[in-house]
Amino acid sequence: MNDAIRMQISAFVDGELPDNEADLLLRRMGQDAELRRKVAEYLAIGRIMRGESSVAGIERLSDRIAEEIGGRRVDDAAVAAAEPSGRAIRPLAGIAVAASVALVAIFGLQFTDPPDGQGSAPEVAAVATSTPETAYTVPQPVDETLLQYYRSHGELSSEYGANGINARLVTLRLSEEALEEEEAAAPEGQAAEPEDEGAGDRPREGTDL
Amino acid sequence: MVPLRSPLFAGLVLAVGHCVLPAAAMAGSPDPLDWLNRMGVAVQTTSYEGTVLRMREGRAEALKVVHTVRDGVVHEKVVAQEGDGLEIIRSGNEVHCILPERKSVLVEEWSDQSTVFSTLPSSDIRFGNEYDVAIVREERVAGRKTMLIAIRPHDGYRYGHRLWLDTETGFPLQTQLIDESGAAVEQVKFADIRFDVEITESKLASSYQTEDFRWFTQPSRHTGHSVDTTWASSSLPPGFQAIATHGESLPGRDEVVTHILYSDGLASVSVFIAPQDDAHADGPASVGGSNSFSVLIDGHQVTAVGEVPAATVEQIATTMGQL
Numbered sequence: 001m002n003d004a005i006r007m008q009i010s011a012f013v014d015g016e017l018p019d020n021e022a023d024l025l026l027r028r029m030g031q032d033a034e035l036r037r038k039v040a041e042y043l044a045i046g047r048i049m050r051g052e053s054s055v056a057g058i059e060r061l062s063d064r065i066a067e068e069i070g071g072r073r074v075d076d077a078a079v080a081a082a083e084p085s086g087r088a089i090r091p092l093a094g095i096a097v098a099a100s101v102a103l104v105a106i107f108g109l110q111f112t113d114p115p116d117g118q119g120s121a122p123e124v125a126a127v128a129t130s131t132p133e134t135a136y137t138v139p140q141p142v143d144e145t146l147l148q149y150y151r152s153h154g155e156l157s158s159e160y161g162a163n164g165i166n167a168r169l170v171t172l173r174l175s176e177e178a179l180e181e182e183e184a185a186a187p188e189g190q191a192a193e194p195e196d197e198g199a200g201d202r203p204r205e206g207t208d209l
Numbered sequence: 210m211v212p213l214r215s216p217l218f219a220g221l222v223l224a225v226g227h228c229v230l231p232a233a234a235m236a237g238s239p240d241p242l243d244w245l246n247r248m249g250v251a252v253q254t255t256s257y258e259g260t261v262l263r264m265r266e267g268r269a270e271a272l273k274v275v276h277t278v279r280d281g282v283v284h285e286k287v288v289a290q291e292g293d294g295l296e297i298i299r300s301g302n303e304v305h306c307i308l309p310e311r312k313s314v315l316v317e318e319w320s321d322q323s324t325v326f327s328t329l330p331s332s333d334i335r336f337g338n339e340y341d342v343a344i345v346r347e348e349r350v351a352g353r354k355t356m357l358i359a360i361r362p363h364d365g366y367r368y369g370h371r372l373w374l375d376t377e378t379g380f381p382l383q384t385q386l387i388d389e390s391g392a393a394v395e396q397v398k399f400a401d402i403r404f405d406v407e408i409t410e411s412k413l414a415s416s417y418q419t420e421d422f423r424w425f426t427q428p429s430r431h432t433g434h435s436v437d438t439t440w441a442s443s444s445l446p447p448g449f450q451a452i453a454t455h456g457e458s459l460p461g462r463d464e465v466v467t468h469i470l471y472s473d474g475l476a477s478v479s480v481f482i483a484p485q486d487d488a489h490a491d492g493p494a495s496v497g498g499s500n501s502f503s504v505l506i507d508g509h510q511v512t513a514v515g516e517v518p519a520a521t522v523e524q525i526a527t528t529m530g531q532l
Contacts, residue, residue, distance in 0.1 A: 153479035153514045
């Protein structure tokens with residue numbers, strides 16, 4: 001990717017790219033996954049640098065991408081990305097969904113595209129999900145056995161000195177029936193008696209957690 | 210360029226925390242292994258406060274991170290800057306994932322040293338002859354001067370790493386996991402960072418009053434023990450060897466799964482061998498830079514998982530068999 005393209009992307013996410021150049025850039029994005037990834041990076045970096053909750057070009061980007069993928073809005077595309085892709089899918093429920101989605105959003109869980117190679121919608125959605133509007137609302141397909149394997153791999157490889165992905169994924173395998181809810185939310189007076197270090201709001205020693 | 214070999218690198222990394230050369234002496238070192246050694250020390254001992262961007266497969270998330278180590282114990286607060294305001298409060302291995310919108314706290318136990326870095330080659334196990342490490346050039350990241358270090362694999366069976374290490378502290382301000390085409394599979398980058406701030410208790414405390422929240426704990430972790438196995442790969446990629454074999458009971462499953470861990474000294478691949486499971490699909494899947502491949506062999510579901518390219522887990526999984 002050359003500097004001219006980078007400048008184009010930067011101008012585009014700032015809403016400053018002329019229409020004719022924006023059209024060209026969008027067409028290229030439709031064929032170039034690396035370009036889409038780069039745009040996603042710019043969107044995120046722009047938000048951080050400017051302390052904004054949204055980016056000037058994002059609404060326009062959403063509309064234009066919707067046109068490129070056949071009239072669907074970005075939200076629709078994101079849902080499409082979450083649809084089964086040939087793997088065993090078992091949607092989680094309740095708190096498990098919340099936990100999974102939150103950590104999916106942070107740690108970037110994304111299963112492979114369908115084997116037919118029709119990856120454009122998920123890839124476009126990957127760009128879209130970097131926006132506040134969609135990033136935390138799309139459950140991902142989860143193969144529970146596979147997640148247990150990822151987690152176990154992380155644990156054992158960590159034991160042997162290799163950095164695993166354990167810490168990124170442990171919560172993903174939560175299921176509502178497996179959670180052991182504390183009887184009384186938190187012990188009385190807990191907040192008034194913080195621990196001496198670290199997580200000051202954690203339950204006191206002896207709490208049956 | 211220096212090949213990563215045991216026991217040289219292993220010795221350097223094992224020396225972390227025991228024999229630290231003066232930073233000034235190391236800062237200008239022409240030896241890339243010195244830089245990796247400094248990084249190992251910095252990650253385990255440095256306190257910092259900053260904003261991290263994590264980028265994987267087109268997704269980018271911003272996290273505010275406060276991190277300190279006291280008496281060898283990690284204390285950390287990570288706050289998602291978008292979405293539902295998820296907070297992760299960590300004290301040692303105990304981790305509280307606070308979901309404010311759900312008024313819930315998930316209590317977990319994590320074993321690694323940092324919530325932020327998952328792809329650092331800080332392994333203290335032995336490196337084989339499968340990588341070279343080199344100093345590339347100086348660059349600036351987050352407004353600070355860094356040295357770019359490249360760890361390059363000799364073939365396409367494993368990923369490479371690029372590390373931008375702060376010249377003053379050795380701390381990794383940017384890391385990339387690199388695939389065969391040279392593209393970054395995963396990236397962690399500080400947009401801003403400060404090392405000279407005091408990390409107080411209040412900075413590490415949750416932003417929420419959680420006493421009225423619902424508290425949950427993770428179900429018991431899997432239990433494992435070393436076992437012998439007749440399963441092995443007939444065609445392991447070069448440099449990989451089995452370093453552990455466990456029998457494991459996983460949550461919600463009755464049967465014991467055989468877990469074989471292969472490593473080339475830096476990358477690792479786990480192979481799980483379980484009785485045939487109709488609910489578990491064959492084929493590839495991926496999470497960030499981690500790939501898996503599952504296949505049915507002799508009435509067993511064989512699944513390979515690791516932070517390696519898809520072709521590597523496929524080759525290992527499909528060549529497993531009983532001796």
